[in-house]
Amino acid sequence: xxxALLLIRLTVGPLVAGHGVQKVxxxxxxxxxxxxxxxxxxxxxxxxxxTALAAGTTQIGSGLLLACGGLTPLxxxxxxxxxxxxxxxxxxxxxWVQDDxxxxxxxxxxxxLAVAVAGPGRWSVDHALRLPVWPALWAAATxxxxxxSGLxxxxxxxxxxxxxxxxxxx
Numbered sequence: 722x723x724x725a726l727l728l729i730r731l732t733v734g735p736l737v738a739g740h741g742v743q744k745v746x747x748x749x750x751x752x753x754x755x756x757x758x759x760x761x762x763x764x765x766x767x768x769x770x771x772t773a774l775a776a777g778t779t780q781i782g783s784g785l786l787l788a789c790g791g792l793t794p795l796x797x798x799x800x801x802x803x804x805x806x807x808x809x810x811x812x813x814x815x816x817w818v819q820d821d822x823x824x825x826x827x828x829x830x831x832x833x834l835a836v837a838v839a840g841p842g843r844w845s846v847d848h849a850l851r852l853p854v855w856p857a858l859w860a861a862a863t864x865x866x867x868x869x870s871g872l873x874x875x876x877x878x879x880x881x882x883x884x885x886x887x888x889x890x891x
Contacts, residue, residue: 726790726842733832734788737800741780744773764810766878779803787833790845792852794863797837801867802874804829809875830868837863 743751744760751757757773766772783799786792804826811823818824838860841847 722839723842723844726836726839727844729832729836730787730790730841730845733800733829733836734784734786734796736784737804737829737833738781738784738788741777741782741784744777744780765880767880768878772878776803776806783833787836790841790847791850793841793845793847794837794859797833798863798867798870800833801830801864802870804833805868805871806874809871809879834860834864834867 739749742749744757745751745754747753752759754770754773754777757777758769761772761776762769768775779799780803783796783803786796787800807826808823808830811821811826814821814823816822816824816827838857840854
């Protein structure tokens, strides 16, 4: 089990952190903070660079924490939050990633929450610091907080699609 958790953490954590790096810099093929801000604007979000910076730094921090198994519930909640926002953006396209769907964000949310439920394993910072194994109640709270924060960000920062003028009835 410890090896499986380490494999999941060392795959998901750096991938999520890498997405964050791309949002705020030109590293890893990113288009810099201006490009990240433009991506959010295209997706209908307010806030520009601040929104991109908040999302990017949350992804970097949560991804790195998950990778090292540090403050695992917090890391999982952060990943669940930002990936829930991504999932809502992709939702209209359906499930499958080849149609720009929400498959990939959904998998990342599920894996982060699975690590929160199972704990980070023996090869983790949490274990080395002798932090308590988080009970199932914490895993449920992690899932709820992460998903709720993502939905709150969507509700607060997303602009509805513009509606054209109504046709005149005759």
